Amino acid sequence: MATAAVPGLTVQAAGAHTRHAQGDYDAVRLVATDGRKLIIRAPRSQAAESEQSADLVALRSLTAGIRSRLPFDLPAFVGQAPIDGTRAIVTDFVPGRHRTADELTSEMRLAESVGLAIAAIHALPTGFVADAGLPRRTAAESRDEVIALVGRAADTGRLPAALLRRWEEATDDAALWRFEPTVINGSLGAESILVDGDRVTGVLGWARLAVGDPARDLHWLLTSRGAAAERALEAYLAGREGAADEHLPRRALLYGELELARWLLHGVDTHDESVVEDAVVLLDGLVATVHDRSSEPLAAQTGPILTVGDVERLLDGTPRGHVPREAGGALLTDSYDFSDLERVGEIEQVSADATAPIPLDLSDWGDAAPGGDDEPSRGEPPAGDRPAGERRSDTA
Template sequence: MARSHLTLAALATAAVAGLDVASATNFGSGAHGDFEAALLTGRDGRHWIIRVPTSERAEAEQSADLVALRALSTGVRARLPFSVTNFAGQTPIGGTRAVVYEFVYGSKVPLDSIETDDGLADSIGRAIAAVHALPTSFIADAGLPVYTPVEILRSSVVIMDRAAATHLVPAALLGRWERATEDSALWQFAPTVINGSLSAESFLSSDGGVTGLLDWHTLSVGDPARDLYWLLGAHGENVAEAAFDAYALARGSSDRQVKQRAMLYAELEIAKWLLHGTQQRSTEIVDDAVAMLHGLVDTVQNDLEQSLTHNTMPVMAVHEVEAMLDRNQRA
């Protein structure tokens, strides 16, 4: 039985010394429905969020998020053009722990609502660029993962090989992906600080600008394209292009292949969905993933005779990837 917002408010007062809660309301359920949460208002007018994980996955995510938030020091945060929450306190409850955070103001950003004419796509591109411009040293100092291009390439190959072993991936796609992993120019990039699990709902916005960024549990040094691939699922006209352009302008980056790797990661998300279905022995998920893979073949058929490489890869909006990600979040 889910805990009430009043119970969560009582836990918050135990977690944060001196917290005097004036009101409390239920607050969503997290990206995967794995948290009980409440929005709290203190008598001083400040707002707080309390979250209690309801699964092992959520508990591990919350622990990793706390490590990342501690790594994001005041000096690091000062380099960011948006707010990041702060850990306020915690208290044990039912074999896990309730954690209280400072509330970050802004509205969630549904992917379908992003438009180019309101400036939000540009702001998202600049926000991601700011994360990637952070010094990598603080990641290593905090003991967080630091990946090399070779390790990142190898992880993509592992996903491809596992998907190929199901014998459910169209040969045309396997060939396309293999050519991409064999293109050395595609993997010549400088790893940066990345959030690692960005989606539209990671962002908070107000008046067409990014005000906050949530969910830091996969903070690491890695491929900047990992933070960008989700933009390719935007339905709005030229949204992805606007965000990528703003990102490139802010970064002044020489990584000309970031869009291409982002597209590859977007396609491999469908392969991950297939693997998830096989692991869960879910015929429904497997059938959905197979249909999406065949749909992807149709989408990129004009490019299948060429290599998915640094100079031939098209930049496309893969709506199937967005739909899959939505289903994966609800799974």
Template sequence: MARSHLTLAALATSAVPDLDIAGTRSYSYDLHGDFESALLTSRDGTELIIRVPASQDAETEQSADLIALQALTAGVRARLPFDVPDYVGQTPIGGTRAVLYTFLPGSKVALENVQPGDGLAASIGRAVAAVHSLPTSFATGAGLPALSASDCLAATKTLIASANGTGLVPAALAKRWKEAVDDDDLWRFQPTVINGALTIDSFIVREESVVGVIGWSALRVGDPARDLHWVLGMNADAAESAIEAYSVARGAASDPNLLFRATLYAELELARWLMHGRQLHDQVIVDDAVSMLDSLVERVHEDDVDPLAPHTGPIMAVDDVEALLDATPVSRDPDDASRGLPPVAEERPPSNDEFDDRDD
């Protein structure tokens, strides 16, 4: 049975004994049942949010998010053009813990509602660029994962090999992906700090500007293209505005092969969905993934645009990537197709013990 917002408010006073709560109501940053949450208003007008994970996956995500928030010191945050939640306190409850954060006021926007131009699309591009411009030393110094370009390539090869090993990936895609990972030029890039788990739900928006980013559980050093493949799911003009703003903000640090790898990662979401179904022994998910892989073969052969790599054949146009991402179920739960897949094995967030050790 879900806890009421009054129960959660009581937990908040346990987490922060001197907290004087003037009001509370049920609230959630997400709509997927990952957390039981409440929005609290203190006597001095400060707004806080308390969250209790509703599953082991959510608890693991919360632990990794707390490590990331610790790593994002005041000096690091000062480099960002948006706010990041602050950790306020925690208290044990029912074998897990309730965690209290500062609340970031604003709204969410649906991916399809992001309009092109120098409004929200450009603001998203600049926000992602700001993350990628952070010094990698802060992440490595905090003990966050740090993947080299060769590590990212190896992880991608492992995913492709696992998917191909099922015998369910069309030969044309297996060949296309192999040629992409065999193209050395595609994988010559400078790893950056990445959020690692960005979706449109990560952004808190006010007046067509990104004012906050939530969800830092996969913060690490890695391939910046991993933070951008979902942007291609916007309508074509909005995606172009976001990528252009990103490139301008990154300047000389911008990677000419970024969009190629981002498109590859978008395609490989179907491979991840296939492997997810296999791991769950869920034939419905497997059949769905196979159907979408077949559609992907048709899509990439119908487009005669730019090559993904010198010998892979055409890359999907942004319109087609948009259609692909719209059609791709990305849920951990087969009954809920609106959540992101968990990170692949070599990119999973730290365990609960890792965060607990940092608190000691």
């Protein structure tokens, strides 16, 4: 199928790629005879097909000129082929290794690279997003989306009154929502970032590329626990060259807290009481932080921009790394991740007379240890959980 998708391609070897597909894709890693490393994916569900199409539209909008402004690599579309009423997509391999949020902010130089990488995304010219027909949200529209989300969570009857009050105060504060929209990845997290040593080498998962609130890309960073987390924020602000508004960290914290509301709504929408109960426990844990005397309101305050230390006090009790990306309506789309390739240990030779696998040198293909099971999936999120403004038809 890959050779049908890419004219002239000759595949030397291939191996299954499943760790980050979460059951929504069939994915295979490829080595071409000319040395190229590629991946081909075919969606298994309508939701995965929509997400893959959105990712492809975004990647195609990121032209060579736009990519040249970024200090890291992005996947590039190579080809496609029809399969069972959908299509398989071939992309190239972006080198790098995955790290947790805490690891990304554990060392000064790497944390600085992370902050500058995010700032570079937010500094991109916005015109190409409109040219590609991707979402563009004003500050007012970003605020309205949050108001709608809080309203839906409140309607479940499971949202603690203290959090409803806290979030309503934030959305009622006009000063908090005075910002200039920027290009955003839209679903950026530690799992989106690839690194080599002390620098960011790639960013994956662009299905929610848009113009909107830059704070959406930062909540995971502000709640990381690395010793150099403050340096990451400082590098980000320096990279924005004064363009970042003073209340951006507070909105980022709000988005972080709202991930728990999204998890609650995911449980309600899918009629999964175990998810609902899990979300309620997490929300109750956040209430404890809200009532702690070290906590501060999210509504705008006079004074300088928050430091990472201030941010940690605000969300010190918020459980992190527990709410999956599905809660926000976005599938985990790092389909170009090769970090688990060493788990395979060897990949099969592709030839007519192949009788045994050919061991390959995998030292530059990822950092996962050989062996072990793939990560389990929490299940497929509802296809309609994405805000209406983010549903895109496949125009690629």
